[in-house]
Amino acid sequence: MPHDRSYASPTFSADHQQLHVGARYNYEDKETGSLWVGYNFSAGQNLALEATPMIGGVFGKTTGVAPGYLASLSWKKIELSTEGEYVFDTKDSSGNFFYSWMELTYSPRGWCRAGLVAQRTKAYHTSLDIQRGLLVGFSHKKLDFTTYVFNAGWTDPTIVLSLGFNF
Numbered sequence: 246m247p248h249d250r251s252y253a254s255p256t257f258s259a260d261h262q263q264l265h266v267g268a269r270y271n272y273e274d275k276e277t278g279s280l281w282v283g284y285n286f287s288a289g290q291n292l293a294l295e296a297t298p299m300i301g302g303v304f305g306k307t308t309g310v311a312p313g314y315l316a317s318l319s320w321k322k323i324e325l326s327t328e329g330e331y332v333f334d335t336k337d338s339s340g341n342f343f344y345s346w347m348e349l350t351y352s353p354r355g356w357c358r359a360g361l362v363a364q365r366t367k368a369y370h371t372s373l374d375i376q377r378g379l380l381v382g383f384s385h386k387k388l389d390f391t392t393y394v395f396n397a398g399w400t401d402p403t404i405v406l407s408l409g410f411n412f
Contacts, residue, residue, distance in 0.1 A: 255269070256269045265285050281308075283315070293320075296314065299315065312330045327347040329345040330343070364395070377396070378394045380392065393407070
């Protein structure tokens with residue numbers, strides 16, 4: 246990140262039928278964890294919608310309650326996905342904030358994707374309230390690796406590396 250130290254933000258999620266649970270660290274804020282529970286919905290096949298309303302508890306540097314969501318809409322090789330949450334900071338209401346992450350991707354093959362990404366976060370600050378950029382991702386068996394480059398051309402770029410494992 247520009248003018249700051251790099252950090253890891255591990256996340257875990259599991260789904261069993263309609264139940265969704267998750268845990269995150271350094272996601273809502275640095276030195277902050279959160280636990281989530283939600284309910285999965287899906288509809289359609291050619292044009293597929295998946296949505297998960299959730300509620301989370303946030304603790305650490307930021308403490309609060311957070312209603313949130315995960316959602317995606319896919320058609321053929323194109324997918325629009327978004328996730329967001331509104332954190333009600335129980336220590337100080339001036340710490341309330343809305344977090345959002347959105348991706349629009351095209352997958353020419355099942356193992357690669359590229360697209361656009363935007364986010365609004367409190368975990369680190371740049372001169373842009375909404376950061377935007379490009380992404381490229383690759384999958385192999387149960388591994389997924391995606392590189393995100395935010396703000397290139399607007400400010401000093403922020404690079405996010407994501408490594409996922411499905412089991």
